[in-house]
Amino acid sequence: MALRSVVSRKTLAPALRHYRSLTTFTLPDLPYDYGALEPAISGEIMRLHHQKHHQTYVTNYNKALEQLDAAVSKGDVRGVVQLQSALKFNGGGHVNHSIFWQNLKPVSEGGGEPPHGALGWAIDKDFGSLEALVKKINSEGAALQGSGWVWLALDNEQKILKVETTPNQDPLVTKGTSLVPLLGIDVWEHAYYLQYKNVRPDYLTNIWKVINWKYASEVYEKESA
Amino acid sequence: MALLRSIAISSNKTLTLARSARSLTMATLPPLPYSYDALEPVISGEIMMLHHQKHHQTYVTNYNSALELLHTAMDKGDVSAVVGLQSAVKFNGGGHINHSIFWKNLRPVNAGGGEPPHKKLGWQIDTDFGSFNALISKMNAEGAALQGSGWVWLAFDKELKRLKVETTANQDPLVTKGATLVPLLGIDVWEHAYYLQYKNVKLEYLKNIWKVINWEYAGEVYEKEAQWCDLSEENK
Numbered sequence: 505m506a507l508r509s510v511v512s513r514k515t516l517a518p519a520l521r522h523y524r525s526l527t528t529f530t531l532p533d534l535p536y537d538y539g540a541l542e543p544a545i546s547g548e549i550m551r552l553h554h555q556k557h558h559q560t561y562v563t564n565y566n567k568a569l570e571q572l573d574a575a576v577s578k579g580d581v582r583g584v585v586q587l588q589s590a591l592k593f594n595g596g597g598h599v600n601h602s603i604f605w606q607n608l609k610p611v612s613e614g615g616g617e618p619p620h621g622a623l624g625w626a627i628d629k630d631f632g633s634l635e636a637l638v639k640k641i642n643s644e645g646a647a648l649q650g651s652g653w654v655w656l657a658l659d660n661e662q663k664i665l666k667v668e669t670t671p672n673q674d675p676l677v678t679k680g681t682s683l684v685p686l687l688g689i690d691v692w693e694h695a696y697y698l699q700y701k702n703v704r705p706d707y708l709t710n711i712w713k714v715i716n717w718k719y720a721s722e723v724y725e726k727e728s729a
Numbered sequence: 730m731a732l733l734r735s736i737a738i739s740s741n742k743t744l745t746l747a748r749s750a751r752s753l754t755m756a757t758l759p760p761l762p763y764s765y766d767a768l769e770p771v772i773s774g775e776i777m778m779l780h781h782q783k784h785h786q787t788y789v790t791n792y793n794s795a796l797e798l799l800h801t802a803m804d805k806g807d808v809s810a811v812v813g814l815q816s817a818v819k820f821n822g823g824g825h826i827n828h829s830i831f832w833k834n835l836r837p838v839n840a841g842g843g844e845p846p847h848k849k850l851g852w853q854i855d856t857d858f859g860s861f862n863a864l865i866s867k868m869n870a871e872g873a874a875l876q877g878s879g880w881v882w883l884a885f886d887k888e889l890k891r892l893k894v895e896t897t898a899n900q901d902p903l904v905t906k907g908a909t910l911v912p913l914l915g916i917d918v919w920e921h922a923y924y925l926q927y928k929n930v931k932l933e934y935l936k937n938i939w940k941v942i943n944w945e946y947a948g949e950v951y952e953k954e955a956q957w958c959d960l961s962e963e964n965k
Binding site for chain 2: 552557560589593650652672673692701
C-alpha cells in the first residue's frame, strides 16, 4: 500500500483496477442422469438442454463479462451499456437453468411428492389447494406468448406466494426485487418440443411428476425464517 | 337487411341489432403451395406438417376466437375488454400474417427455390448491402442473435426507398417496426421452425434455408411496392 503514496490519483485508478479479478462461471453438474426424469422429460431433451443450451448461456455470459471488464477499464460507457442485453440474456439463462435443474428430481428420489410442512400450508392459504396452484401455473405457462418461464415465487415483502411469468431469460427478480424463486418451469420450446411437439400443455401436465418440492420447501423455509 | 335496419332505428337499444348484422370476416388457414416434404432436406416434412397444421392453424383458430370476443365487446361498448383483447389479437393475428407470408417465401428447389434474385431486387440488394452474400450474412447474424422467439425480415422501406434487415419479437408483424416497412422475406426463428431437425443449432437452419427461399415472390412484392413498372416502361 506504499504504492498509494507514490502514485497520483489518475494513475492510482488503472493500477488498482488490474488487481480486480474476474469471476467466471461454469456449468453446474446435473444432480441426476440425463435419462432419470423419463418418461416425463426425455433423456435427449435433458442432454441437449444441459450440455448445449445451458452451456451456451454460461459461455456467452463469460464472454460478455470479459468484454464488460474491458469496457469498464477503458471507461467506454457506450460499450458498457451495449453489453447489458447480452449480460441479461445469458446471465439470466444461467441463473434460471441453474434453479431449474434443482427444481427437478427423479421419481425414485422423491420427484413429484407433494410439498408438506410450511410450504404446503402456505400454498393452501394463498391458492386454496395444491391442485389450484398447479392449474394456475399450467394455465399461465400455456398462455405465455413466445419464450419464457413460469414461476412459483415467494414475495419476501408481502409474505405471500405468487405465480409469475418472465419472458425470454429474464430472471424472476425482474418482476419484483422482493420475489424469490421457489420453482421455475422452462416453457421455451427447446424444453419440450422433441417430445411433446406443439402440445405445451401436455408437457406442463406431466412435469409435475418430477418436480422437486423438497428443494422448493427448503428455499421457502430459509426465506421465511 | 334494409327491413331489419328500418325496424331497428326506432330505439337506440334495438339499433344495436343492426350493429350485430355487421359481418365478421374470419381468418382461414391458407393451403401450402407445395407438399409437406417438398422442402427436404432443408426443412423436414415433419416440421412443415406441424408448423402448418398445428402452429399456424392454432394462430388462425385463436385469432378467430379473439375476433368474436372483440366483436361482442365492441357491441357492448366494453372498453376494458376491447383493450384486454389486444394482446391476443396481436399475437394470433400476427402469427397468421407472418406464417402466411412465410409459406410464400419458401419454394421447392425443383420449382425455383434458392435461385438468387435478379433484375430490380437483385440490383437493389447490391446497392443497399454491397452484395447478395453480404445480405445473407447479415440476416443470418441477426437471426442467430435474436433473443427468444421471433422473425428476421428483409424489408422494403417504402418511404426511404431502400431495403433493410429487421427483426421482430414473438409474432409481432414487421409493420410494428415501422409503418412504411413492407415484408419481402421473413424467416421464422422460433424454435418450432427448426428444432426437430437442427436441435439447438439455429445457425445451421439459417444457413440452409436459403436453398429453398423463393426470391421470385420477394421480387414481385418489391417491384409492386417500388413501382418500378413505370421506369421499366421508359427504358424499353
